[in-house]
Structure formats: C-alpha cells, structure tokens
Amino acid sequence: MTATDVLTGRPTQAAPVLGSRPGLGAALRWETRKLRAQLRTKALLIGAVLVPIAVVVIVHSQPRPPKDTLFGRFATDNGFAMALLVLGFAAQWVLPLLTSIVAGDIFASEDQHGTWKTVLTRSTSRSTLFWGKSLVSIGFALLALLVLAAATIAASVLIVGHQPLTGLSGQTIQPQSAVTLVVASWACMALPMIGFTCLAILFSVWSRNVAVGIAAPVVIGLVMQLVGALGGIESLRPxxxxxxxxxxxxxxxxxxxxxxxxxxxxxxxxxxxxCLVAAYLVLRRRDITGG
Known part of the structure; x- marks a missing residue:
C-alpha cells in the first residue's frame, strides 16, 4: 500500500509495520548460527572424519577379517568392501545417534534454559521457529552423513585399496562401478536418517528433556533392529x-x-x-507462560 507525499505529490512506500516478526529465513540463520557455535556440533563433525579413519586402520591391521559380517571377509583386502562393512555397522546405531544428539536437543534445550517465553513472545512465531529448528536439524543430519560417508570411503580406498569388489551374488564389480555403488549405498541412508531426525524432534518437543530427546530414538532404533531380526514378522518389517x-x-x-x-x-x-506433524501439534498447544 502506498501514500502520497504532500510536497511532491508522488506516491511513497508505506513504512514497515513496527513489531513485525522475522520470517523463516531469519529463523534458519539464527538456528544455524546457534548450532555452529556449539562445541558439541563441531566435535560430532570432527568425529565423523576421524573415527572412520581409525576404524579402517584397526580393521585393516587385523590378521583375521570379520567373516561373520556383511562384506567382512573381503574388508581387509578391498577398500570398497571396507566402506560397506563400516556402512553396515553405522546403520545399526551410529546414524540414529549422530542425528539425535542435535535433533533431540534443539527443542528441549529451550525448556532446559527456560527461553520459550522470551523467544516466542518477542522474536518469532511458533510455526516459524518450529520449521526453522526442524530444517536446521535435518540439514545437520545430511551434513553429518555426507562427512561420515566421504571420510569412510576415502580412508577405505586410500588405506586398503581399490581392487575389484565381489558383490553379494558373487559377481565381480570393477572399481569404476564399485565406487558408484558404494556412494549410492551410503546415499540410501539419507531418508531413514531424516526419519530418525524427525523422531528425535518429536521426543525433544514432547518430553522437554534433552536426555530423552537424544536417547529415546537410539533405544527405539535398537529395539526395531532386534524386532526386525525375529522370525515370523515379515509383514511388520517393511x-x-x-x-x-x-x-x-x-x-x-x-x-x-x-x-x-x-x-x-x-x-x-x-x-x-x-513425527513432524505430531511434534508441531504438541508445540502449538503448549502453554509457555511459565517460561
């Protein structure tokens, strides 16, 4: 809407409304800045680089390969098999834990520090804050996965080698195709990792407790692993x-x-x-008058 200048008669832009709240972009920038400032976040990313290197070195130095695991029997002699061995291990509990440490804390920390009232009454709306925190959590999960995958594949190939890979059907996969398949296999982790991120968000919002927000998705993931290994539940596994x-x-x-x-x-x-819809509804109905 425009107004007319009394001296020139030209239309002028209306002044911005005082007290207007920042949008999603501002919430994303603020939550990203907060995440970058946390020592825990930096430690997680550094660990995602260093831990795979240590694991590859330790497994490669073993006189006997771990034959009881998928691709384990080839891991000490083939870098691609090593990267897939680490992938199989990480998918069991490392990936849910890696994302839950941030997503399980990002809402509950506001309860822990008593900042909900200040943030929601002076800074932004509940919807904007919810989506800002959720998108930052998902973004961190994908970044952590990328760093972990890159470090694992690079360390495996450089330390163990890039010989042709033996597939699950006994076929020989040449290095050019093997590296593509290994990268694609790690990329397949993105969607379930986002699922665990959203699960951690739900527990973070619902429990208002950082420990529950972090631990509950990991425990649920372990229970699902055990249930999935049981016989007679093929209809439930999908x-x-x-x-x-x-x-x-x-x-x-x-x-x-x-x-x-x-x-x-x-x-x-x-x-x-x-999980996101449930978390959003819980946050929308929350009474924040107490802080």
Whole structure:
C-alpha cells in the first residue's frame, strides 16, 4: 500500500509495520548460527572424519577379517568392501545417534534454559521457529552423513585399496562401478536418517528433556533392529524405520533389485511426516507462560 507525499505529490512506500516478526529465513540463520557455535556440533563433525579413519586402520591391521559380517571377509583386502562393512555397522546405531544428539536437543534445550517465553513472545512465531529448528536439524543430519560417508570411503580406498569388489551374488564389480555403488549405498541412508531426525524432534518437543530427546530414538532404533531380526514378522518389517537402512543390499546383487529402496522411501517419508506433524501439534498447544 502506498501514500502520497504532500510536497511532491508522488506516491511513497508505506513504512514497515513496527513489531513485525522475522520470517523463516531469519529463523534458519539464527538456528544455524546457534548450532555452529556449539562445541558439541563441531566435535560430532570432527568425529565423523576421524573415527572412520581409525576404524579402517584397526580393521585393516587385523590378521583375521570379520567373516561373520556383511562384506567382512573381503574388508581387509578391498577398500570398497571396507566402506560397506563400516556402512553396515553405522546403520545399526551410529546414524540414529549422530542425528539425535542435535535433533533431540534443539527443542528441549529451550525448556532446559527456560527461553520459550522470551523467544516466542518477542522474536518469532511458533510455526516459524518450529520449521526453522526442524530444517536446521535435518540439514545437520545430511551434513553429518555426507562427512561420515566421504571420510569412510576415502580412508577405505586410500588405506586398503581399490581392487575389484565381489558383490553379494558373487559377481565381480570393477572399481569404476564399485565406487558408484558404494556412494549410492551410503546415499540410501539419507531418508531413514531424516526419519530418525524427525523422531528425535518429536521426543525433544514432547518430553522437554534433552536426555530423552537424544536417547529415546537410539533405544527405539535398537529395539526395531532386534524386532526386525525375529522370525515370523515379515509383514511388520517393511514398516520399521530401521528396515530402509538395509535397502542398499539390492544394489550389490546381480541382478539388482530396487523394491526395498522404494519401500524404504515410503516408510521413511511416512515416519517423517507423522513425527513432524505430531511434534508441531504438541508445540502449538503448549502453554509457555511459565517460561
């Protein structure tokens, strides 16, 4: 809406409304700045670089390979097998923990410090703050996955080597194709990791407790792993959030099959949407008058 200048008769832009709240962009920048300032966040990313290197060095130096694990028997002699061995181990509990440490804290920390009243009454709206925190949490999860994958693949190839990989069907995969499949296998972790991020957000909002927000998704993930390993529950396994962590197996078979990947997309998306909607509704109905 414009007004007319009394001296010149030209239209002028109306002055901005005082007290208007910042939008989603400002919330994203603020939450990102807060996350970057935390020592814990930096330590997680540094650990995502250093821990895979240490694991590769230790496993490679073992006289006997871990034959009882997927790709374990080839891990000491093949860098691609080593990267897949680390992937199989990380998917069991490392990835849920890696994202829960941030997502499980990002809302509960406001309760811990008693800052909800200040933030919501003076800075921004509940919806804007919710989506800002949620998007930053998901962004960190994907960044942590990228760093962990890059460090693991690089360390495995440089330390162990880049010989042809033996696939799950016994076929020989040349290095050029093997590196593509290994990268794709790690990329398959993104959607279920986002699902665990949203689960951690839900517990962070609902429990108002940092310890619960961090620990609950990890414990639930371990329970799902145990349930998925039981017999007679084939009809339930596709709905477990841990099942998409295994979908990459089809990429290493001959012929390749992508059915589990498609099921994993649906499962991860379903968990993410349900958890985010539930967390949003809990936050919208929260009484913040106490701080």
């Amino acid at each position: 709905y477990l959030l841990t099942t998409p962590f295994e979908a990459w197996h089809g990429l290493l078979a001959e012929p390749r099959f992508t059915g589990p990947l498609l099921d994993g997309v649906i499962t991860s998306a379903g968990w993410s949407v349900v």
